[in-house]
Amino acid sequence: MRALRNPKRGRAAAAAVLIVCGLGLTAQGAWIPAKAAFAQVLLERAFARTLASGHPEKPWPWADTVPEARLSLGGESYIALAGSSGQALAFGPGHVEGTPEAxxxxxxxxxxxxDTQFAVLGRLRPGDPIAVTRSDGTMATFRVTGSRVARWDESGIDPRAPGRHLALSTCWPLDAVTHGPLRLIVEAESDGQGDARSD
Incomplete structure (x- = not known):
């Protein structure tokens, strides 16, 4: 009888370990989107304070970045942070260093x-509007001109290109679960209609 009980206990223990591991992986997978969604609430409040005061306001006391703009695209609105470090992108879109303000x-x-804010990029089509409200209250409006996929180190984006342009970038493919070298880049041009303060 003992010999029969041990395999059952072993299978039960293995099943329990697998269940715990599965729950852990599920929780880990839900953590990033949940953190990004909650952070947007705090970022929205900090951005409102920034617009009201005219000075950058941190979203939480230990933050090493500040809200820089509100991006409105594809029926969604997100607060973007200054900088594109991994720490900033954990909470929202980041304005890439060395590129002009919108x-x-x-x-x-x-x-x-x-898998958070820029999942929406896959739904954007040429002609779709994008609005960017900067921390100084200026709103710039754009129209999507197209999208393409490129290696992260071969994006072809020129921050000094003539005209007023916008590029939104995220990892590609959108449904992948591992990191890779490809980026989806959505490009837009200023439509010149919203370039004014939105006080």
Whole structure:
């Protein structure tokens, strides 16, 4: 009888371990989107304070970045942070360093994770509107001109290109579960209609 009980106990223990591991992986998978969604609430409040005061306001005391713009695209609205470090992108889109502010001459570039805010990039089509409200209250409006896939180190984006452009970038393919070198880049041009303060 003992010999029969041990295999049952072993299978039960193995099943329990697998269940615990599965729950752990599920919780880990839900953590990033949940953190990004909750952070957007705090970022929205900090952005409202920034617009009201005219000074950058941190979303939480230990934050190493500040809200820089509100991106409105595909029926969604997200607060973008200054910088595109991994720490910033964990909470929302980031304005890529060395690129102009939206609405200024050149190409403003924003990046975000494909499984949080920039999952919406897959739904954008040529002609779709994008609005960017900067922290100084200026709103710049754009129209999507197209999208393409490129290696992260061969994006072809020129921050000093003539005109006023916008590029939104996220990892590709959108449904992948591992990191890779490809990026989906959605490109847009200023439509010149919303380049004014939105006080």
């Amino acid at each position: 609405g200024e001459p050149g190409t403003a570039v924003y990046a975000a994770h494909r």
